[in-house]
Amino acid sequence: MHESLFSYINQNAASPLTSDEEALIMASFQPKKYRKKQYFLQEGDVCKYVGFIVKGAMRQYSVDDKGAEHIVNLFLENWWVSDRESAVMLTPSRYNIDTWEDTELLVATVADMVDLIGKIPLFGQMTRLMDQRSFIASQRRLNSTISNTADKRYEEFADNHPKFIQRFPQHIIASYLGITKDTLSRVRKQAMKK
Amino acid sequence: MHESLFSYINQNAASPLTSDEEALIMASFQPKKYRKKQYFLQEGDVCKYVGFIVKGAMRQYSVDDKGAEHIVNLFLENWWVSDRESAVMLTPSRYNIDTWEDTELLVATVADMVDLIGKIPLFGQMTRLMDQRSFIASQRRLNSTISNTADKRYEEFADNHPKFIQRFPQHIIASYLGITKDTLSRVRKQAMKK
DNA sequence: TCCACTCATCGACATTTGTCTACGTTTTTT
DNA sequence: AAAAAACGTAGACAAATGTCGATGAGTGGA
Numbered sequence: 497m498h499e500s501l502f503s504y505i506n507q508n509a510a511s512p513l514t515s516d517e518e519a520l521i522m523a524s525f526q527p528k529k530y531r532k533k534q535y536f537l538q539e540g541d542v543c544k545y546v547g548f549i550v551k552g553a554m555r556q557y558s559v560d561d562k563g564a565e566h567i568v569n570l571f572l573e574n575w576w577v578s579d580r581e582s583a584v585m586l587t588p589s590r591y592n593i594d595t596w597e598d599t600e601l602l603v604a605t606v607a608d609m610v611d612l613i614g615k616i617p618l619f620g621q622m623t624r625l626m627d628q629r630s631f632i633a634s635q636r637r638l639n640s641t642i643s644n645t646a647d648k649r650y651e652e653f654a655d656n657h658p659k660f661i662q663r664f665p666q667h668i669i670a671s672y673l674g675i676t677k678d679t680l681s682r683v684r685k686q687a688m689k690k
Numbered sequence: 691m692h693e694s695l696f697s698y699i700n701q702n703a704a705s706p707l708t709s710d711e712e713a714l715i716m717a718s719f720q721p722k723k724y725r726k727k728q729y730f731l732q733e734g735d736v737c738k739y740v741g742f743i744v745k746g747a748m749r750q751y752s753v754d755d756k757g758a759e760h761i762v763n764l765f766l767e768n769w770w771v772s773d774r775e776s777a778v779m780l781t782p783s784r785y786n787i788d789t790w791e792d793t794e795l796l797v798a799t800v801a802d803m804v805d806l807i808g809k810i811p812l813f814g815q816m817t818r819l820m821d822q823r824s825f826i827a828s829q830r831r832l833n834s835t836i837s838n839t840a841d842k843r844y845e846e847f848a849d850n851h852p853k854f855i856q857r858f859p860q861h862i863i864a865s866y867l868g869i870t871k872d873t874l875s876r877v878r879k880q881a882m883k884k
Numbered sequence: 885t886c887c888a889c890t891c892a893t894c895g896a897c898a899t900t901t902g903t904c905t906a907c908g909t910t911t912t913t914t
Numbered sequence: 915a916a917a918a919a920a921c922g923t924a925g926a927c928a929a930a931t932g933t934c935g936a937t938g939a940g941t942g943g944a
């Protein structure tokens with residue numbers, strides 16, 4: 497089960513892990529199974545864990561005054577899951593994270609992650625790359641959100657993330673794009689005509 | 691002039707820099723002065739430099755098919771400036787970065803930054819923190835953008851970034867928020883009544 | 885099998901936001 | 915000092931998006 501994590505790390509660092517390093521990592525990450533709709537993190541709690549998705553699908557979202565959910569992030573296999581704001585600042589999270597499908601995770605504490613970054617340079621490189629990529633993806637999405645209308649946002653999204661479209665229902669995608677499910681339905685109808 | 695950079699680093703790392711380390715850093719960062727409206731980076735170029743703002747104000751924006759500008763980021767004193775996507779991926783940038791006021795920068799090449807991260811652990815810590823903070827800020831803004839209507843976005847923004855409001859004109863703020871200057875004007879008018 | 889629930893779509897209507905043109909003021913440039 | 919440009923606001927209208935209630939198809943659980 498840890499293999500998918502090791503191969504992920506090896507793909508994202510300059511050289512392969514030694515078996516000692518693998519052992520260290522293995523010791524920090526516990527396999528956990530979540531059934532559909534279970535919480536990984538609840539609003540108000542401090543995020544103390546980081547998960548690596550071996551199999552499954554998850555979402556991160558906030559809930560507004562009216563009870564409406566707003567999807568901040570979607571996750572699939574080989575993605576890291578956590579609320580970084582809460583984990584880094586040690587503040588109560590404003591988000592919920594839960595599973596959308598039955599999901600297998602490798603879970604480590606934030607403290608152990610920091611430890612591994614200190615002990616294994618390759619691990620540090622990998623997390624640095626992961627931080628940078630997350631930021632880049634976030635900036636792209638932001639740019640798309642402030643620059644385009646709903647139809648172009650959906651088109652871009654569908655092109656760049658076909659797997660999300662396959663795995664998550666439309667009202668989730670709509671929320672991720674910052675529109676209502678009704679608007680997404682209209683947008684798709686228009687797009688069909690072409 | 692390098693002092694503001696040193697004190698920034700010392701504020702964001704576990705222990706203070708040694709004078710050897712300061713010398714190394716000093717050698718990599720060249721002071722540069724930009725007059726208002728000068729480009730730091732143009733769309734299509736690969737971002738090869740990273741700037742630290744000693745004094746001044748800058749903006750990062752994309753330009754759409756119709757020639758409209760969309761503000762992706764605003765920068766003031768003690769902020770790092772670069773297009774991280776271009777710098778990390780070595781791809782042509784989709785953004786422009788220019789000065790909004792006369793600005794004093796400390797500029798290093800991306801290659802030198804990587805070098806410093808390798809040579810000075812404290813510098814690595816600082817950039818890691820900076821990456822994480824950038825991501826957190828980006829996520830917050832994204833959440834606000836997809837969750838709120840224009841008036842709440844502006845209210846939140848004004849509360850969290852009063853300095854931006856003082857230094858940048860309204861049409862820039864509007865673009866940053868993903869609305870037109872006309873809408874922002876209306877929103878402000880409504881807010882006055884309360 | 886039946887029931888409850890989720891999901892996507894639709895239409896009518898309300899609200900928000902964008903577009904465009906115009907105007908007066910302020911700021912910058914010549 | 916004069917001219918030009920940038921800036922904020924305004925109103926009228928158009929377009930995009932949200933809201934709500936209803937429907938039917940599909941899904942999973944009891």
